[in-house]
Amino acid sequence: xxxxxxxxxxxxxxxxxxxxxxKYTISGYVEDSGTGxxxxxxxxxxxxxxQGTASNAYGFYSLxxxxxxxxxxxxxxxxxxxxxxxxxxxxxxxxxxxxxxxxLQEVVVKGGGSxxxxxxxxxxxxxxxLKTVKSLPxxxxxxxxxxxxxxxxxxxxxxxxxxxxYVRGGGPDQNLILLxxxxxxxxxxxFGFFSxxxxxxxxxxxLIKGGFPARYGGRLSSVLxxxxxxxxxxxxxxxxxxxxxxxRFTLEGPIIKDKASFIFSxxxxxxxxxxxxxxxxxxxxxxxxxxxxxxxxxxLNYKFSEKDRLYLSFYSGDDLGTYNKSDKTSTTNNSDDNFxxxxxxxxxxxxxxxxxxxKLFSNTTLTLSRYNFNTHIRYFSINKGVTSDYESTYxxxxxxxxxxxxxxxxxxxxxxxxxxxxxxxxxxxPGVIAxxxxxxxxxxxxxxxxxxxxxxxxxxxxxxxxxxYQVTQRLKMNVGLHLSGFTVQNQWYKSLQPRLSLNYIVxxxxxxxxxxxxxxxxxxxxxxxxxxxxxxxWLPSTNRxxxxxxxxxxxxxxxxxxxxxQFSFESFYKYMKNMxxxxxxxxxxxxxxxxxxxxxxxxxxxxxxxxxLEKKTGKTTGWIGYTLSWNNRKFANINSGKTFPARYDExxxxxxxxNHQFNQKVDMGLTxxxxxxxxxxxxxxxxxxxxxxxxxxxxxxxxxxxAHNGFRMPAYHRLDLGFNFHKKKRWGEQVWRVGVYNLYxxxxxxxxxxxxxxxxxxxxxxxxxxxxxxxxxxxxxPSVTYSxxx
Numbered sequence: 001x002x003x004x005x006x007x008x009x010x011x012x013x014x015x016x017x018x019x020x021x022x023k024y025t026i027s028g029y030v031e032d033s034g035t036g037x038x039x040x041x042x043x044x045x046x047x048x049x050x051q052g053t054a055s056n057a058y059g060f061y062s063l064x065x066x067x068x069x070x071x072x073x074x075x076x077x078x079x080x081x082x083x084x085x086x087x088x089x090x091x092x093x094x095x096x097x098x099x100x101x102x103x104l105q106e107v108v109v110k111g112g113g114s115x116x117x118x119x120x121x122x123x124x125x126x127x128x129x130l131k132t133v134k135s136l137p138x139x140x141x142x143x144x145x146x147x148x149x150x151x152x153x154x155x156x157x158x159x160x161x162x163x164x165x166y167v168r169g170g171g172p173d174q175n176l177i178l179l180x181x182x183x184x185x186x187x188x189x190x191f192g193f194f195s196x197x198x199x200x201x202x203x204x205x206x207l208i209k210g211g212f213p214a215r216y217g218g219r220l221s222s223v224l225x226x227x228x229x230x231x232x233x234x235x236x237x238x239x240x241x242x243x244x245x246x247x248r249f250t251l252e253g254p255i256i257k258d259k260a261s262f263i264f265s266x267x268x269x270x271x272x273x274x275x276x277x278x279x280x281x282x283x284x285x286x287x288x289x290x291x292x293x294x295x296x297x298x299x300l301n302y303k304f305s306e307k308d309r310l311y312l313s314f315y316s317g318d319d320l321g322t323y324n325k326s327d328k329t330s331t332t333n334n335s336d337d338n339f340x341x342x343x344x345x346x347x348x349x350x351x352x353x354x355x356x357x358x359k360l361f362s363n364t365t366l367t368l369s370r371y372n373f374n375t376h377i378r379y380f381s382i383n384k385g386v387t388s389d390y391e392s393t394y395x396x397x398x399x400x401x402x403x404x405x406x407x408x409x410x411x412x413x414x415x416x417x418x419x420x421x422x423x424x425x426x427x428x429x430p431g432v433i434a435x436x437x438x439x440x441x442x443x444x445x446x447x448x449x450x451x452x453x454x455x456x457x458x459x460x461x462x463x464x465x466x467x468x469y470q471v472t473q474r475l476k477m478n479v480g481l482h483l484s485g486f487t488v489q490n491q492w493y494k495s496l497q498p499r500l501s502l503n504y505i506v507x508x509x510x511x512x513x514x515x516x517x518x519x520x521x522x523x524x525x526x527x528x529x530x531x532x533x534x535x536x537x538w539l540p541s542t543n544r545x546x547x548x549x550x551x552x553x554x555x556x557x558x559x560x561x562x563x564x565x566q567f568s569f570e571s572f573y574k575y576m577k578n579m580x581x582x583x584x585x586x587x588x589x590x591x592x593x594x595x596x597x598x599x600x601x602x603x604x605x606x607x608x609x610x611x612x613l614e615k616k617t618g619k620t621t622g623w624i625g626y627t628l629s630w631n632n633r634k635f636a637n638i639n640s641g642k643t644f645p646a647r648y649d650e651x652x653x654x655x656x657x658x659n660h661q662f663n664q665k666v667d668m669g670l671t672x673x674x675x676x677x678x679x680x681x682x683x684x685x686x687x688x689x690x691x692x693x694x695x696x697x698x699x700x701x702x703x704x705x706x707a708h709n710g711f712r713m714p715a716y717h718r719l720d721l722g723f724n725f726h727k728k729k730r731w732g733e734q735v736w737r738v739g740v741y742n743l744y745x746x747x748x749x750x751x752x753x754x755x756x757x758x759x760x761x762x763x764x765x766x767x768x769x770x771x772x773x774x775x776x777x778x779x780x781x782p783s784v785t786y787s788x789x790x
Contacts (some may be wrong), residue, residue, distance in 0.1 A: 025091045045072075073537075082096050122208075137671060208328060264296075299311065323338070349367045362406065367404070370397070374395050396538075418467075495520035497517075497518040510557065526599065583599060606646075623657050629653070632649070665728075666726070669722045720741050735786075752772055
């Protein structure tokens with residue numbers, strides 16, 4: 001019956017198309033006149049009758065109108081409006097080039113126009129300006145778009161300094177993070193303190209928290225769609241920066257002017273170059289851990305004709321941490337410890353844009369994605385002639401190969417139809433621990449022991465259709481269906497997911513919005529609740545572990561107070577089922593069973609309200625965002641089956657963001673954040689249990705905890721301040737960025753633990769007292785970054 005419903009829905013759309021077919025079509029591309037970069041979500045409309053459309057992710061637009069007089073307007077924030085009046089008598093191609101505006105104004109959180117959020121059928125969507133990302137104060141001076149997204153209502157941050165995104169009660173595994181359309185499975189560097197996204201290589205950053213269009217699928221809580229720059233078609237340009245944490249450099253330009261271009265961007269941390277030698281100088285005898293990360297972005301694009309364009313994009317990034325310690329006191333007594341931790345992503349995408357007609361546009365994509373996590377430990381020692389050699393490795397990851405085709409069909413004003421299909425081949429490595437043990441002196445040798453799960457192959461299919469439909473002059477809706485399937489271990493899961501967003505425009509300043517989204521996720525992230533190494537495991541649904549599902553409802557309104565201020569409110573409720581967590585007492589290390597034996601399955605729900613007040617234009621811009629929310633879980637075998645708060649259930653979340661441009665040479669950014677303390681589980685005690693039935697025998701750590709997530713950390717708050725000093729040079733521009741993180745040095749908790757302390761009371765009796773200890777990471781931290789562009 002589900003397939004029949006989909007069939008009837010497509011027939012219904014086709015009837016609507018025929019009923020609204022128009023005679024002439026204006027189509028073309030919208031691009032930046034200075035760089036040739038395509039402009040996404042620009043507004044293109046006939047101002048005489050207020051009939052319009054928006055450019056797609058590749059800058060293409062199509063607008064069908066009755067013949068006669070037309071006043072074509074194209075607008076996008078930060079650019080001067082394009083206006084052209086003419087008589088429409090036939091299908092017409094108009095490629096629009098927009099000139100950047102030099103006025104002192106900037107929309108901080110934008111969606112293509114100052115009142116686009118008021119008119120758009122979609123809700124819960126934000127696009128972040130790259131100018132805003134670079135102007136606000138940055139942690140250790142390192143510009144990071146993810147940290148700007150964390151300042152939006154409905155998005156919580158997790159632990160101190162983390163780049164994690166916890167959107168409307170969902171976990172980090174429930175975010176579909178796309179880089180040029182390719183999923184990125186681990187978006188963090190430096191154990192979560194920085195993201196993998198180099199702002200210099202990016203073009204657009206779009207976050208969707210609810211009311212998901214049918215073209216997106218596979219996750220429950222959000223879509224983060226990040227697009228790289230295409231490369232300047234007009235001239236060679238470059239930019240870069242040198243900071244305390246990392247340096248980066250970007251070069252882009254034409255291969256063939258107005259026909260082919262490239263962009264190459266590289267970033268590498270500097271920590272290993274100065275932190276290690278400095279620590280060694282302080283204490284030459286101490287072994288110093290080594291660490292670095294890097295990112296490489298590259299993209300080529302070639303314009304074969306007005307109807308065909310080809311894009312090839314690539315990303316690679318890795319983190320590598322090492323620790324080496326040697327003690328060679330003599331030839332008969334020495335030891336050598338080595339530890340290596342490595343994780344990283346590689347993505348590749350090949351795209352072909354084809355224009356079938358002035359109304360039909362397609363994008364065909366082939367992608368590869370790889371995420372690997374690896375640890376290697378070796379201990380070698382000689383003690384009184386007895387040699388011990390212990391070596392272990394751990395490998396896990398996920399590899400994808402995918403094909404996808406998407407169509408944009410714009411038959412008439414008031415209809416923007418998208419449809420497409422995709423297939424992803426997954427290869428999961430749930431994690432294998434391998435040992436190599438050798439010893440002398442009468443001890444039995446054990447060689448090449450391996451434990452853990454086998455590789456799991458799976459396929460994920462998707463089919464969707466959606467229509468952005470102008471029902472009446474005041475009512476607009478986005479309606480669609482997403483049909484997905486997942487094949488694994490001779491099991492086929494299928495899901496039909498309806499999506500609906502409504503926008504009723506009450507007047508020129510006020511609109512009411514509502515949305516419903518049904519989502520299914522076939523991938524799981526098994527994560528320890530304790531702070532530690534990045535040992536999170538990507539795992540598939542299996543014949544024992546069902547896919548996660550969610551239903552989200554949202555209501556809200558948008559009120560344009562005037563041309564400068566806009567206020568929006570959204571209230572949401574989301575129910576999630578088939579979520580997974582570790583069993584109580586289970587820990588990552590020392591468990592050799594199948595991962596499916598380590599987990600419990602349960603349900604979750606979250607609800608709350610979000611408020612956002614924005615100032616969009618003028619020398620001073622910014623926003624105030626506030627979220628009031630509840631986030632709960634219920635598992636039959638966790639917390640005795642009682643409801644408990646999720647790890648990042650933070651009742652109140654407030655952010656204040658201010659940008660001020662004093663003049664063309666100096667601007668400043670300020671952010672202040674406050675959130676209630678997250679929930680956590682406090683271990684009351686732990687003891688060792690001898691386990692002769694386990695491989696290698698030995699002791700297993702058993703932890704006895706109090707109520708699951710039954711404790712709360714203190715509230716988190718922090719003030720950051722930064723100034724940017726610009727100076728024009730003959731060769732380009734230089735910028736000094738001076739910032740202070742945590743200006744009033746608030747000691748925010750990173751984690752809390754218990755410690756037994758021995759004391760003697762007045763009568764001389766020795767007593768044991770249980771005390772709570774807080775670990776904080778970052779006091780006040782100044783930073784200086786030098787940036788340049790040419």
